[in-house]
Amino acid sequence: MDLNTVLEVRDARRRDTWQDGDAWLGGGTYLFSEPQPHIRRLLDLSRMGWEPLRVTAAGDLEIAATCTIAQLSRLPTPAGWTATPLFEQCCRAFLASWKIWNMATVGGNLCNGLPAGPMISLTAALDGVCRLLSRTGAVREVPVAEFVVGAGVKVLRPGELLRSITLPARALAARTAFRQASLYGLGRSGALVIGTLDPVDHSLTVTVTASTVRPIRFWFPPGPGARAVRQAIEEGVEPDEYYDDIHGLPAWRRHMTFRFAEEIRRELTEEAAQ
Template identity: 50%
Template structure:
């Protein structure tokens, strides 16, 4: 869609060329959402892709995903064989249902910053202990835990003019076993419930991340795989604090039912292994 109110597009090659933030500005990454509907309030776009950040880096400390890493580029990551949690990246990417053209443009950072309840990259980042590195307009930097990055639908912990630079995943989280479950009203529909469970086989620690069914991702941590009733009570209590999300992609009661069902599937699978 043409954004005919936009008067200028800034393409910085280095951080020093980022312009002072002003009303009517927006960061442009892949643009798959930005150009999908009218944005009459926008006057200037700051194209982060022009900074040419490497899409990802595999290091001894873990995985770094640039905010401008596209969903298609996630497929190109060659990770160590013992990074077992990498198995959930492909289904997370597929959860953002779209054509290969969308996956070639849509970015990890854009999916996080848009902060839709169904954002699969938000679920992935919270489930694998991601830390979001943020650039402030004054040249400073700060780190926000991924589980605290999204505050609610279309609301993040970013302040005005701040840009998400990258997400860092520690190697300890990447070595966990991981399982993903997803439900939607139709085979190609938006996620109505998306759950990721992880198990540290060394310590026995279990974690469950719930997204899409709630306004923001919820992460529950346990010292070991809990009993079915304990998990259900913990999940119901956490969801009560934020409420069950509802829209045309699924009613709150149905999302709650599917979340509890899928959570038990994950728990039972890891419980049997433990």
Template identity: 50%
Template sequence: MDLNTVEAVLRPATRHDLQPFRPGDAWLAGGTWLLSEPQRHLRRLIDLSSLGWPALEVGPDGLSIGATCPVATLESFEPPASWRAGSLIAACCHALWASFKIWNTATVGGNLCLALPAAPLISLAVALDASCLIWTSDGTERRLPALDLVLGPQRTALAPGDLLRRIDIPAAAFRQRSAFRQMSLTPLGRSAALLIGTRHDSGEFCLTVTASTPRPLRLAFDQVPSAEALRHGIDATIPIAAYFDDVHGAPDWRQHLTRHLAEEIRAELSA
């Protein structure tokens, strides 16, 4: 879609080139959402692709994902054999139902910052204990757990002018066992519920709930709980009024899915 209110497109080469953020500005990464509907309040776009951030960096500490990394690049990444939870990368990428054009343009950072309940790369980041490196508008930087980035549908903890630079996933998170479940109202529809379970060698069990709730939620147990304890934990954390309600699923159905998929995950990881 043509954004006919935009008067300038800035292409900074370094952080030093970033001009002060002002009303009417927007960060441009892949632009798959930004250019999909009218944005009449915009006057300037700041193109992040010109900053040349590395897409993926693997090291002893884990995986660093540049915010401008295309979804297709992340999906094609082959994690080390020792990363048992590495299969979650492809699973979450495939939960983003989109054409190859979107996959090659949409970015990981954009998926997180758009903060839609069904954004599967939010699920990946939260389930694997990712931290977000944020460039702040005052020229400094801060770190924020991925769990705390999304506050609600299209609401994040980013202040005006803040910029998501990188998502860091620790190697220890990849070494956990994991289980993935996703369900949609239609075969190729947006996720109505997406749950990820992880189990550390110490026995700790964590369940990440997304898509069925307005923001990601996480339940942690010292060991794999009983079916009754897990259901009680879910219901205590997510009352029926806390489930997301839109055309992709009613709250009572999403609650049923969440309970059902969580029990499947519990059973798989208790083996």
């Protein structure tokens, strides 16, 4: 879609003063998908030269905000990264064609902040931390689970830029379980729940997304029972936090959340004990 209110496209490497009507341009799959009458200037990130995927000396994975879904999907899997099946599972959770995969970015998915954003699901479940840059050069770090605080609502300040998301080595070595539900085949996620079993202390974390307006994480000591998991979700998710749109009613999303959480608990804890 043409954005006929845009008057200028600028190289994001130039440190211009942030103005009302500015927007960062990454892959553009959302920006150009519907009218954006408030936008007057696009700051193009395509020439920033950020390495899409980088393994740090500590074994963490740094994902540049401009990394595309296709690049993430093709990530080689080092030995010991038992959590890497989640990358492909979450990439496949996109309601998108291969053409979108080659343009849409990980950072764009997070910055849209939509409940069904599978890159939010992936990075929140693996203890991801967002690195945010202000126009003055100041840096702050925010856990992905705290970066999105509502449907389309983020903690980004005016002019602030998501630079990267870092996934710690310990999370990448976790055992994982993935569950997703949609009202129809290849449809937008109505519930997406991910479980991780810590490789060190064997604690269980259940991350609820898509069914709720924000990612919500639950931590349990080793070997939690079904009652403990259900009670934690009942107390940790407010009734109005279950999302309501044409892709699923809140009651159905809630039901699927409990069902998936229990399936994940059994898969990661009971089977591991056998």
